Amino acid sequence: MATSWTPDQPIVQCVDVRKSFGALEVLKGISLSVRKGEVICIIGPSGSGKSTLIRCINALQPITSGSIQIEGIEVTDPRLDKLALRRKVGMVFQQYNLFPHRTALQNVMMAPIHVLGQKRAEVEARARALLAKVRLAGKEDTYPGELSGGQQQRVAIARSLAMRPDIMLFDEVTAALDPETVKEVLVTIRELAEDGMTCILVTHEMNFAREVADHVYFTDRGVIVEHGPPDVLFTAAKDERTQRFLSQVL
Amino acid sequence: MKTTGHRLAVLLPYRPAPARMSVRIGPLPAAILCFCAIMAASTAWAQAGPTTLSPLQVIVKWSPLLLRGFAFNILISLLAMLLGTIAGLGLGLALLSESRLLAAVSWLVTQFFRNAPWLVLLFFVMFLVPFQITLFKTTIPLPDWIKATVGFALPVMANVAEVVRGAVRSIPSTQWEAAESLSFTRRQTMWLIMLPQCIKRMLPPWMNIYAIVAMSTVLASIVGVSEMLTLTAQVHAAEGGRPELFAPLYGFALLCFFLYCYPINLWTARLERRFRVR
Numbered sequence: 001m002a003t004s005w006t007p008d009q010p011i012v013q014c015v016d017v018r019k020s021f022g023a024l025e026v027l028k029g030i031s032l033s034v035r036k037g038e039v040i041c042i043i044g045p046s047g048s049g050k051s052t053l054i055r056c057i058n059a060l061q062p063i064t065s066g067s068i069q070i071e072g073i074e075v076t077d078p079r080l081d082k083l084a085l086r087r088k089v090g091m092v093f094q095q096y097n098l099f100p101h102r103t104a105l106q107n108v109m110m111a112p113i114h115v116l117g118q119k120r121a122e123v124e125a126r127a128r129a130l131l132a133k134v135r136l137a138g139k140e141d142t143y144p145g146e147l148s149g150g151q152q153q154r155v156a157i158a159r160s161l162a163m164r165p166d167i168m169l170f171d172e173v174t175a176a177l178d179p180e181t182v183k184e185v186l187v188t189i190r191e192l193a194e195d196g197m198t199c200i201l202v203t204h205e206m207n208f209a210r211e212v213a214d215h216v217y218f219t220d221r222g223v224i225v226e227h228g229p230p231d232v233l234f235t236a237a238k239d240e241r242t243q244r245f246l247s248q249v250l
Numbered sequence: 251m252k253t254t255g256h257r258l259a260v261l262l263p264y265r266p267a268p269a270r271m272s273v274r275i276g277p278l279p280a281a282i283l284c285f286c287a288i289m290a291a292s293t294a295w296a297q298a299g300p301t302t303l304s305p306l307q308v309i310v311k312w313s314p315l316l317l318r319g320f321a322f323n324i325l326i327s328l329l330a331m332l333l334g335t336i337a338g339l340g341l342g343l344a345l346l347s348e349s350r351l352l353a354a355v356s357w358l359v360t361q362f363f364r365n366a367p368w369l370v371l372l373f374f375v376m377f378l379v380p381f382q383i384t385l386f387k388t389t390i391p392l393p394d395w396i397k398a399t400v401g402f403a404l405p406v407m408a409n410v411a412e413v414v415r416g417a418v419r420s421i422p423s424t425q426w427e428a429a430e431s432l433s434f435t436r437r438q439t440m441w442l443i444m445l446p447q448c449i450k451r452m453l454p455p456w457m458n459i460y461a462i463v464a465m466s467t468v469l470a471s472i473v474g475v476s477e478m479l480t481l482t483a484q485v486h487a488a489e490g491g492r493p494e495l496f497a498p499l500y501g502f503a504l505l506c507f508f509l510y511c512y513p514i515n516l517w518t519a520r521l522e523r524r525f526r527v528r
Binding site for chain 1: 428
């Protein structure tokens with residue numbers, strides 16, 4: 001079933017995804033699909049299940065029922081090779097989660113060398129290029145603790161990109177940053193989107209979502225209330241919950 | 251009624267002034283204290299008579315032998331620590347294993363060896379392990395001191411396992427997630443990401459364990475290993491078992507251990523302070 005996927009089909013396809021933590025149902029039947037090269041933003045109030053959803057997409061958390069397919073690979077398949085799946089899907093976290101005992105360059109190089117078994121020299125050249133791309137040339141030998149939040153987050157993005165993923169997931173990546181460093185991270189993500197990377201972002205940056213997204217999903221209490229192109233959703237939301245949320249954050 | 255200005259002492263609960271229980275003695279004063287004990291005994295002896303050696307002379311005379319014994323204590327402690335650390339690392343990783351069975355079994359092993367008196371473990375090893383083993387027609391002798399080393403390595407193993415487990419658990423789970431999302435296997439995550447970060451956290455408790463092992467090696471005297479305490483008793487007997495030699499000879503042993511272990515503890519405390527501020 002994994003082989004039948006062609007690039008004209010959705011690269012990510014979620015159908016009626018449900019996820020419970022004990023008695024608490026966090027996702028109550030989420031369906032969405034993302035095409036290759038698309039940028040989608042998931043917005044909504046805290047606790048609406050946005051982060052849970054993207055953690056389910058790269059199988060960091062198992063779902064209770066429903067189906068998630070990445071390039072035709074069924075994530076819920078018990079025989080799933082999670083490591084193979086995650087090589088296709090890069091993820092950037094709110095708290096950067098860099099490895100504090102390794103320098104910026106080593107953080108970027110580790111996974112390609114140890115996971116993909118690529119040659120060190122080749123990986124290093126690529127890692128340096130990636131750090132330059134996220135405007136961190138000169139910071140290669142700096143440890144994460146000595147970098148600002150925005151810089152750490154850009155290293156984290158470079159670290160994910162070094163695995164050459166097909167899809168990038170961003171889990172509220174600017175939420176922990178100082179306002180003045182938010183922009184530099186958003187610029188990096190926008191460039192990535194312009195390069196044609198498929199991106200799924202959970203974000204509170206409404207202006208950014210409006211500017212960069214091809215499609216915006218508004219979630220509340222575990223369901224997708226409404227979705228559409230940003231121009232439509234942000235200006236002419238139909239649902240009362242969406243309107244109320246947008247009036248609070250815009 | 252205006253009583254707010256005064257607190258009626260009678261109505262207040264009685265609070266004893268906090269007693270300062272810990273007596274802090276610097277390394278130098280403590281060493282001087284030990285030395286004084288030896289000297290005091292020597293001067294007391296000086297009035298007795300010229301024919302026999304003074305306690306200080308006895309110590310000087312026998313110190314090469316006694317210090318060799320002490321070196322043996324250190325050797326045993328270092329080997330026990332080496333063995334125990336290697337085994338403890340393995341046991342600690344087993345404690346963290348995803349396999350429930352392995353984790354449960356290693357938990358039992360850890361708890362057993364952590365909560366058993368060291369001397370009892372030592373006896374068990376001494377009497378259960380044969381004095382030699384024959385492997386492929388070659389006979390390997392197992393002298394007492396090797397068996398004692400293994401006996402000490404067992405509790406070290408269990409304690410190191412706990413240190414490893416605690417340190418790995420103290421790393422935020424987000425590090426696991428980051429590693430997982432980059433497709434690292436569990437084993438790679440452990441060796442490349444978790445353990446290197448743990449070394450700092452593990453060092454102070456690990457050194458604590460070592461200081462305890464070093465001091466505990468004298469237990470080997472009970473099972474007949476010729477370490478410092480055994481030799482001290484033998485020297486005492488060789489000098490006629492004179493009662494006035496008892497304090498100086500054993501004081502010398504105390505001094506040796508103190509001078510060895512105190513700097514380790516001092517260094518441990520310093521590392522703990524340094525690592526706490528991150």
